[in-house]
Each structure stands twice: as C-alpha cells, then as structure tokens.
Amino acid sequence: MLNYSTSEENYIKAVYHLQLTDDSVTTNEVAGYLKTKPASVTDMMKKLKAKKLLNYERYRGFRLTAEGTKVALGIIRRHRLWEYFLAEKLRFNWDEVHEVAEELEHITNKKLVDKLDEFLGYPRTDPHGDPIPDANGKIEVTRKICLTELPVNKTATVNSVSDQSSKILELLEHKKISIGTRLEIKKRFEFDKSLEIRIGRQPAFTISSQLAENIFVTHE
Amino acid sequence: MLNYSTSEENYIKAVYHLQLTDDSVTTNEVAGYLKTKPASVTDMMKKLKAKKLLNYERYRGFRLTAEGTKVALGIIRRHRLWEYFLAEKLRFNWDEVHEVAEELEHITNKKLVDKLDEFLGYPRTDPHGDPIPDANGKIEVTRKICLTELPVNKTATVNSVSDQSSKILELLEHKKISIGTRLEIKKRFEFDKSLEIRIGRQPAFTISSQLAENIFVTHE
DNA sequence: AATTATTTTTAGTTTTGTCTAAATTTATTT
DNA sequence: AAATAAATTTAGACAAAACTAAAAATAATT
Numbered sequence: 463m464l465n466y467s468t469s470e471e472n473y474i475k476a477v478y479h480l481q482l483t484d485d486s487v488t489t490n491e492v493a494g495y496l497k498t499k500p501a502s503v504t505d506m507m508k509k510l511k512a513k514k515l516l517n518y519e520r521y522r523g524f525r526l527t528a529e530g531t532k533v534a535l536g537i538i539r540r541h542r543l544w545e546y547f548l549a550e551k552l553r554f555n556w557d558e559v560h561e562v563a564e565e566l567e568h569i570t571n572k573k574l575v576d577k578l579d580e581f582l583g584y585p586r587t588d589p590h591g592d593p594i595p596d597a598n599g600k601i602e603v604t605r606k607i608c609l610t611e612l613p614v615n616k617t618a619t620v621n622s623v624s625d626q627s628s629k630i631l632e633l634l635e636h637k638k639i640s641i642g643t644r645l646e647i648k649k650r651f652e653f654d655k656s657l658e659i660r661i662g663r664q665p666a667f668t669i670s671s672q673l674a675e676n677i678f679v680t681h682e
Numbered sequence: 683m684l685n686y687s688t689s690e691e692n693y694i695k696a697v698y699h700l701q702l703t704d705d706s707v708t709t710n711e712v713a714g715y716l717k718t719k720p721a722s723v724t725d726m727m728k729k730l731k732a733k734k735l736l737n738y739e740r741y742r743g744f745r746l747t748a749e750g751t752k753v754a755l756g757i758i759r760r761h762r763l764w765e766y767f768l769a770e771k772l773r774f775n776w777d778e779v780h781e782v783a784e785e786l787e788h789i790t791n792k793k794l795v796d797k798l799d800e801f802l803g804y805p806r807t808d809p810h811g812d813p814i815p816d817a818n819g820k821i822e823v824t825r826k827i828c829l830t831e832l833p834v835n836k837t838a839t840v841n842s843v844s845d846q847s848s849k850i851l852e853l854l855e856h857k858k859i860s861i862g863t864r865l866e867i868k869k870r871f872e873f874d875k876s877l878e879i880r881i882g883r884q885p886a887f888t889i890s891s892q893l894a895e896n897i898f899v900t901h902e
Numbered sequence: 903a904a905t906t907a908t909t910t911t912t913a914g915t916t917t918t919g920t921c922t923a924a925a926t927t928t929a930t931t932t
Numbered sequence: 933a934a935a936t937a938a939a940t941t942t943a944g945a946c947a948a949a950a951c952t953a954a955a956a957a958t959a960a961t962t
Contacts, residue, residue, distance in 0.1 A: 499950080502949070504912085505950085521956095552801050553797065558793075565791070571781075573778075574768075574782050580772075689918080709941085718921095721942085725920080
C-alpha cells in the first residue's frame with residue numbers, strides 16, 4: 463500500500479463522500495466541499511488519475527477506482543476510530559470530534575490504527591452513528607434515510623444530523639433527541655409537514671419539517 | 683500562541699535537544715540530527731530568527747529564545763504524552779513509540795492535548811523515563827547522568843538508553859535492566875572499566891563499560 | 903441554431919521547504 | 933602568518949500545492 467499526502471487524501475475523501483449522493487462528481491462540487499478553487503481541483507484530479515486512484519476524462523467528472531475506494535475507506539476508518547476515541551475516551555462532545563479527527567486521520571501507521579481499534583473494542587460506528595470500516599476496508603451498508611421519509615409506526619434509530627449549528631443542537635437537546643435515540647413517527651400533518659413522534663413509551667410530541675429534514679435515521 | 687508548520691516544529695525541537703548538551707547549536711549539528719542539508723538549516727534558521735524563536739548571527743550558531751523554548755516544550759509535551767498513550771494504552775513496546783509520536787506531536791489542538799493528559803492521569807514521565815512538561819510548559823529538571831559516572835553505593839533509577847539497536851535491547855533484557863529499574867554500583871574495576879551492579883536485593887552481577895556508557899540514570 | 907451563461911481547464915505565479923554548487927567565513931595546520 | 937581545511941551561507945533551481953486570470957468546452961436559453 464503506497465502513501466499519499468495529506469492533500470491527496472483530502473481530495474480522495476471528498477470524492478468518496480460526494481460519490482455517495484451524486485453519480486459522477488464534478489470539479490465545482492469538490493471545490494465547494496474542500497473550500498478550494500476549481501483550478502486546484504483539476505490539478506489534483508490529473509495527479510490522482512495518473513496514480514490510478516480515479517477515472518477522469520476532461521470535462522466529464524470523476525469516480526474513484528477500486529484502488530481509490532480502498533484508500534478512501536482507509537482514511538474513513540482512521541477518521542471514525544479517532545472520533546470514537548475522542549468521544550468515548552477523552553469525553554469530547556460529539557459535535558467537537560470531527561475537526562480534530564480531520565488531523566489525526568492522516569497518520570497512516572497501520573499498527574497504530576489496528577491497536578487503536580483493538581483498544582476501543584472494535585466499535586461498529588462512530589459517535590455520529592456512521593459505520594467504521596474494518597481493517598480490510600469492509601464497511602456496513604446502512605441505508606440511511608431522512609426522518610421525513612420514515613414510514614409511520616416504524617421504529618428507527620437516529621443516525622446523524624446534517625446541520626451542526628448550535629441552534630439546531632439546542633433544539634435537539636430540548637427535545638431529548640440525540641444520536642442513537644430510537645423513535646417512531648405516529649402521525650404526519652400534511653399542512654405544514656410537521657411530524658408527531660414518540661421516543662420509547664414517552665408521550666408523543668411534535669417536531670417541525672425544518673427539523674425533521676436535518677435528522678437522518680436507520681431502520682431494520 | 684501562534685501556529686507553526688511541521689517542518690518549523692522539527693527544527694525547533696532539534697535545536698532544543700541539541701542545546702541540552704551543547705551550549706550553542708551549529709548548522710551541521712542540526713543538519714545531522716534532522717538528516718537534512720546544512721543549506722536547508724540556514725534557510726530555516728533565518729525564518730525562525732525572524733519569528734523571534736531563536737537568536738542567531740551568521741556563522742555564530744543558534745539558541746532558542748524564551749518564546750522558542752516555550753514552543754519546544756509544547757511539542758515535547760505532546761510527543762511524550764502520545765508516547766505514554768501508545769505504551770500504556772495501546773501496548774506498544776517502549777522502543778516502538780517514538781516513531782509514531784513524531785507524527786502525533788504535530789497536532790496542536792490544546793483541548794486534545796489537555797484531555798489526553800487528563801485521560802492518562804497526568805503522567806510525570808514518558809516510557810523512556812523522560813519528564814513530561816505540564817500544560818504551562820513547566821518541566822522537571824532531572825539531572826540525568828551516565829551510569830559510568832554514578833558513585834558507588836548510590837541507588838539510582840534507569841532513565842534512558844542512548845542506543846536503541848536490537849542488539850543492546852537483547853542484552854538489557856537478558857540482564858533484566860529496563861527503564862525504571864532501581865540499581866546501585868557495588869564496585870568499579872579499573873582495568874576494563876566494567877561495573878559490578880546490584881538490582882534490589884538480588885545477587886550482584888557485572889556489566890561491561892560499553893553497556894554502561896549507553897545507560898543513563900537519575901538519582902536522589 | 904445561435905447566443906449567452908456556466909463549468910472546467912490551461913497558463914502562468916506564488917509560497918514553502920528542499921536541494922546542489924559555488925562563494926564566503928571561520929578554524930586549523932604547517 | 934600564510935595556506936589549507938572545514939563549516940556556513942548565498943544564489944539559483946525544483947517540486948508540491950495553492951492561487952488568479954484568461955481560454956476552451958459544455959450546457960442552457962432565446
């Protein structure tokens with residue numbers, strides 16, 4: 463397994479994440495994601511293509527190759543293991559771990575990563591509820607859906623929150639909704655798309671469509 | 683507190699370490715320590731001088747300023763905390779931790795470092811026996827001396843081993859000498875400078891001058 | 903289909919950190 | 933003290949990764 467620079471790794475990771483929702487990833491999307499300029503993206507894409515980490519024809523967008531995906535999963539494995547470490551062992555709040563993990567993920571020493579995994583007890587998901595690839599790069603496919611798409615009376619587990627502003631966190635805290643909370647929708651109101659939801663056996667309460675749109679859940 | 687690049691940090695750390703034994707640090711010493719070229723050292727020293735991290739007049743060698751020392755102690759604090767983490771929590775051997783800590787030390791996030799310190803229980807020394815600076819940059823001054831200089835019948839604690847080759851480690855293991863071992867010299871033989879030493883109440887045994895020259899101890 | 907707008911790429915700079923080779927300064931010998 | 937050796941610095945080049953501005957290709961409109 464070759465070694466890649468921090469910068470190369472950041473681009474690989476960006477393409478991986480953008481690929482999950484978009485079929486083919488564009489220059490502008492990557493530039494937006496990494497807060498860099500399109501010209502810089504083109505430069506790097508040429509380089510990663512030469513290293514056979516992604517397929518790319520000019521003006522046609524990019525997709526990771528099998529090898530590129532393997533590299534991406536290694537980065538994501540490291541990122542999520544460190545996030546878990548920060549939250550579980552160092553008692554960081556779950557909304558503070560990402561930034562620090564962005565730096566730790568670039569240390570590629572295999573023994574470090576595998577020993578960390580062992581120390582943590584081989585966690586399956588990070589503090590945001592996203593699955594952690596194993597040492598072979600295998601990752602659970604969780605079909606994560608938006609809470610707005612969850613059928614009525616189907617119990618689901620809160621997996622992630624797309625917006626991480628303090629405003630939404632304040633609201634979630636007040637409603638006692640956090641990562642890992644199991645809930646179900648009891649009723650949808652067509653007028654304002656608000657949802658009546660229930661956590662366990664507690665009394666049902668209402669959340670707005672704006673809030674629901676930012677909550678993602680897994681079920682089954 | 684400003685932020686410095688990985689490269690700048692490596693030079694600062696090199697000067698700090700070389701300063702401990704040498705009064706003034708030279709270009710060639712730093713180049714040798716960092717396995718880089720003298721011309722590169724000169725370039726960087728100019729830059730660090732401009733940032734007021736060290737004093738330097740051309741052809742005259744370098745010394746860290748108070749500010750430079752503060753930065754160096756921050757790097758050393760991070761390095762040694764991670765070494766402790768790797769050895770104590772991830773069960774790395776004490777001779778494997780340095781290399782990985784060289785990478786981890788460059789992550790400067792203060793909350794990470796202080797939380798790590800807390801998680802580890804505020805350790806005083808790293809796995810090599812070297813003191814860990816506290817959050818304010820305060821470091822214990824341990825007068826570390828070579829085992830060859832230890833007076834007879836004075837109990838001392840093994841602090842570090844200068845050579846880290848597998849050959850010396852094999853010998854140390856056989857003699858049951860490791861970091862933290864408390865021992866005293868019972869007799870010195872002038873002829874070959876060999877030493878008769880005793881660990882606790884066990885029977886005394888002999889070690890060669892070549893071995894003793896590589897063992898450093900603290901006493902009092 | 904031609905024009906306009908958008909996206910992407912190219913070309914040329916910039917910054918950081920490294921290097922080699924040559925020049926300069928300091929140290930050591932004879 | 934002059935000559936030689938060693939250490940250090942300067943000058944100029946290079947690679948990586950970013951940027952700006954202009955050119956080229958693609959997409960969207962009229």
